[in-house]
Amino acid sequence: GFNPLFPLAPVAVGLWGVLLIARERTPNTLEFLAAAPVSRREIAVTKFFFGAMSIIGMMTVNLLFVLGIMLVAPVGYTWTEALFWFAFCVSYLLSLYSLGFLIAAVTGNWVASLGAGLLCSQLHWLLADAIGFFGVPMGLPDSALERIRNGLEYIDLFFYLSYYAIGQVHMGHVAALFTAFLVLGVLALRLFEKSPLEKNGQAF
Numbered sequence: 001g002f003n004p005l006f007p008l009a010p011v012a013v014g015l016w017g018v019l020l021i022a023r024e025r026t027p028n029t030l031e032f033l034a035a036a037p038v039s040r041r042e043i044a045v046t047k048f049f050f051g052a053m054s055i056i057g058m059m060t061v062n063l064l065f066v067l068g069i070m071l072v073a074p075v076g077y078t079w080t081e082a083l084f085w086f087a088f089c090v091s092y093l094l095s096l097y098s099l100g101f102l103i104a105a106v107t108g109n110w111v112a113s114l115g116a117g118l119l120c121s122q123l124h125w126l127l128a129d130a131i132g133f134f135g136v137p138m139g140l141p142d143s144a145l146e147r148i149r150n151g152l153e154y155i156d157l158f159f160y161l162s163y164y165a166i167g168q169v170h171m172g173h174v175a176a177l178f179t180a181f182l183v184l185g186v187l188a189l190r191l192f193e194k195s196p197l198e199k200n201g202q203a204f
Helices: 009-025 029-035 040-072 079-106 110-121 123-135 142-155 157-165 171-194
Strands: none
Touching: 009 040, 009 079, 009 110, 040 079, 040 171, 079 110, 079 157, 079 171, 157 171
């Protein structure tokens, strides 16, 4: 096997999702786009599709490189492992991209977008602490609290990278990540369609 991603790749992809919308807020180009003979949905879908296809294209080039090496030199992985790596990385990066796009759709500037992104990255810890704080007085047994905390790990996207590193990722995780990409993406598109495009400095 091999490392799934360069360390900064997840951060870069999340910022890419934010950038596609947030960079339009400052020069007010979203207002210009909104005045064009296209719907808000078409604007959102075009931007979202462009970003997603950029990620898929980048990872496809990487896959072809990885497979090409196998033809000319001995390597420490198989074709199956390479294809699974591709499926995992694509679904993982797309889910982060959707999250970034969603954050940018509901925030008004870079500061709010970055703050919301930081909050999302720590959300599972915040929820785990809240459940522990309220669960003990409510009489929840320790075993139930532990199962809830373990379950909350699945909403931590960085959890999947650590599990990949120790060989505990399977196609179920890939399916969960791709589902997250679709759900977050649809939610982002709906919110973008309904939110005012003229935001230019408000926190949200």
